[in-house]
Amino acid sequence: MAKFEDFEGRTSAWCPGCGNFGILKSFKQAMVELELEPHQFTIVSGIGQSGKFPHYVRCNTFNGLHGRSLPVATGLRLANHRMPVFAFAGDGDCYGEGGNHLTHAIRRNINVKLFVHDNQIYGLTKGQPSPTSMEGTVSKIQPMGLISESFNPVAYATALDCSFVARGYAGDGDHLKELIKKAVNHQGFSLVDILQPCVTFNKVNTYDWYKERCYYLEPEYDSHNRIKAFERALEYGERIPLGVLYKSERPCYEDRVPAIEAMPLVKQVSAPPVLKELMEEFF
């Protein structure tokens, strides 16, 4: 069985105190407890501080383009649907530039687990407001305050009947680890929006700010009740619920593709020789 240290990747370039460290630790602990070995899963990312995540985990990885972690993850699942695929993205990466991919991954119900590092800011490009920044946020490029309303990812995903919708917090590693395990064990597209303090550029949504507001869903909370889930998903401000907000058991996309019913594409006979010759003409 793999140990925590077996997932050790390269030395991190994140700022000391960044919420990303909590996410990294919880993820590795979850892999250990799920008894997954580094070679047994793949993680993909887009661009941003969150996009560096695959550099810091020893496993199969792919660092894609800004906003494009989900198309890559979808392709990987169709090539080998026996391999768990975890997508990591920033709030700007996923809810901004990659928003359209999110919509269609939810609609298709591709069996990918998406973990969004939601620091309510563009971290890597030095603190511009992102889709989840609160209205009125003051930044260097919005000195009079942000005039757009904030995007609510968990309400959006619930409205789209997303198969698994959860919210975690980078400041509570044990709770986040359990959420990651639940998302991995769920069959279907899973979104875990993770509140992540950015200690360098986001001086509003700090560890103290979250501590005052975050609360845990009660044990008797019914995550299958979509109307109630939507009510909870809309809560953001004075109180912020953490936990599995919504679950909907729907068939996964991979289970409905006839071409991979018998075996994954990677195990199927490779292209006929004539195609190989044609391809070689291009090199």
Ligand SMILES: Cc1ncc(C[n+]2csc(CCOP(=O)(O)OP(=O)(O)O)c2C)c(N)n1
């Ligand atoms: C196509 C494209 N557009 C814009 C950029 C510039 N860019 C790089 S990272 C980034 C913002 C990342 O913010 P977010 O996704 O919130 O991640 P964080 O860095 O906060 O983790 C932007 C706009 C890019 N690299 N590629």
Ligand code: SF4
């Ligand atoms: S800029 Fe913010 S998000 Fe990026 S590493 Fe530093 S604290 Fe983390």
